[in-house]
Amino acid sequence: MSHYPARAVVDLDAIRSNVRALAAHAPTAAVMAVVKADGYGHGLLPTARAAVDGGATWLGAAQADEALALRAGGLGVRVLTWLYSTGVPMESLLTADVDVSVAAPWALDRVAAAARATGRTARVHLKVDTGLGRNGLTPADLPDVLHAALRAQAEGALQVTGVWSHFAFADEPDHPTVHRQAEVFDAAVRLVEGAGATLEVRHLANSAATLTNPSVHHDLVRPGLAVYGLSPVPSLGGPAAYGLTPAMTLESQLATVKTVPAGHGVSYAHAYVTPTETVLGVVPIGYADGVPRHASGSLPDHPGGPVQVGGRRAAVAGRVCMDQFVLDLGPGAADAAGDRVELFGTGAHGGPTAEDWARAAGTISYEIVTRVGARIPREYVGAGAGDPGHGGAVVDADGADGAAGADGEAAPAGSVAGASSSGAEGRRS
Numbered sequence: 001m002s003h004y005p006a007r008a009v010v011d012l013d014a015i016r017s018n019v020r021a022l023a024a025h026a027p028t029a030a031v032m033a034v035v036k037a038d039g040y041g042h043g044l045l046p047t048a049r050a051a052v053d054g055g056a057t058w059l060g061a062a063q064a065d066e067a068l069a070l071r072a073g074g075l076g077v078r079v080l081t082w083l084y085s086t087g088v089p090m091e092s093l094l095t096a097d098v099d100v101s102v103a104a105p106w107a108l109d110r111v112a113a114a115a116r117a118t119g120r121t122a123r124v125h126l127k128v129d130t131g132l133g134r135n136g137l138t139p140a141d142l143p144d145v146l147h148a149a150l151r152a153q154a155e156g157a158l159q160v161t162g163v164w165s166h167f168a169f170a171d172e173p174d175h176p177t178v179h180r181q182a183e184v185f186d187a188a189v190r191l192v193e194g195a196g197a198t199l200e201v202r203h204l205a206n207s208a209a210t211l212t213n214p215s216v217h218h219d220l221v222r223p224g225l226a227v228y229g230l231s232p233v234p235s236l237g238g239p240a241a242y243g244l245t246p247a248m249t250l251e252s253q254l255a256t257v258k259t260v261p262a263g264h265g266v267s268y269a270h271a272y273v274t275p276t277e278t279v280l281g282v283v284p285i286g287y288a289d290g291v292p293r294h295a296s297g298s299l300p301d302h303p304g305g306p307v308q309v310g311g312r313r314a315a316v317a318g319r320v321c322m323d324q325f326v327l328d329l330g331p332g333a334a335d336a337a338g339d340r341v342e343l344f345g346t347g348a349h350g351g352p353t354a355e356d357w358a359r360a361a362g363t364i365s366y367e368i369v370t371r372v373g374a375r376i377p378r379e380y381v382g383a384g385a386g387d388p389g390h391g392g393a394v395v396d397a398d399g400a401d402g403a404a405g406a407d408g409e410a411a412p413a414g415s416v417a418g419a420s421s422s423g424a425e426g427r428r429s
């Protein structure tokens with residue numbers, strides 16, 4: 001059992017229900033839950049299992065090691081991996097029946113060689129750069145790679161299973177690049193099918209496009225952020241507007257509470273100076289735990305990241321440090337060491353959200369959740385949280401450590417992430 005003074009409580013029911021909501025938004029497509037970056041910080045295997053329970057028939061992992069970890073963890077649905085360099089363990093991927101993306105001519109050669117070496121038929125998704133200007137074959141490179149792929153297919157080394165791409169402005173569904181990328185994608189699909197490939201899937205839509213742009217759902221949608229209940233289009237609506245529930249609650253406790261006079265400098269460089277006599281509270285997690293230093297607070301213009309403590313909001317005062325930050329709890333505050341501090345969660349009862357932290361730090365909610373540090377224990381609630389090998393400690397419905405935390409030490413009151421709705425908002429990765 002962990003003695004760390006913080007935890008990230010992950011609600012597996014919320015993940016299941018978010019995948020069901022995404023599937024309802026894309027009724028003609030299958031769902032690939034994107035679980036890269038340790039399930040966006042929520043934990044790879046528990047997240048993947050919950051997503052599959054919720055109806056995902058595919059899992060997406062950027063890195064080869066993540067894809068192999070999914071197989072080692074017993075996930076049997078289709079898995080696609082897409083970001084690798086020349087050291088990729090391609091033979092292991094093919095042996096593990098992982099679908100692989102091909103985004104460069106060398107990658108096709110590498111896949112074909114691994115297929116010949118292992119005797120496996122590789123399942124290949126041709127990644128086309130339709131305008132993002134990132135990973136993918138340019139439309140100019142596509143014909144040569146396609147014809148090489150079809151030659152390898154004829155010899156039994158691989159099967160061209162999918163064509164796929166990724167948007168630059170998915171969170172602005174009417175942006176001209178969205179229409180343009182969709183046209184380039186359609187042309188690429190026509191080219192591949194016209195050359196004789198029988199595609200199993202065409203896929204283009206991330207969370208934002210899944211929720212806002214049915215015309216690009218094709219056979220498979222590829223949501224990530226929305227699986228975790230955060231809105232990818234905060235300007236258009238928060239999670240509740242899309243039937244989503246934020247799955248992670250990040251909480252800590254007050255470590256020290258003390259009264260200081262007006263004019264007292266707080267934390268490094270005294271970026272915050274107390275305007276009156278007030279009560280300061282130290283929270284024992286910092287930027288090494290993923291609390292963004294850019295969410296430091298200074299008066300009068302830059303309120304720090306928000307927390308909920310004692311049923312009310314407080315904000316980071318002064319610089320976020322490596323292992324701690326300070327709150328100005330206000331004059332006469334009665335908070336005490338050990339009191340629960342919620343950094344973000346569902347947004348219920350006026351609590352702050354990951355999107356609130358993103359705004360305070362000038363970033364996106366993707367970065368807030370994926371950066372929650374490895375040393376913060378993940379604890380799981382919801383059906384399946386106690387299953388063997390789910391990958392983390394368990395919290396029961398009363399907020400006490402359950403099956404995996406056998407001695408049942410009481411958790412701070414109200415610490416369990418519920419499946420309630422949120423007014424939070426989320427954005428583009």
Ligand SMILES: Cc1ncc(COP(=O)(O)O)c(C=O)c1O
Nearest residue numbers: 034166206207222223224225429
């Ligand atoms: C290629 C690809 N597809 C899908 C996703 C999921 O995106 P989102 O989290 O915006 O749904 C990502 C994440 O960045 C990605 O890189």
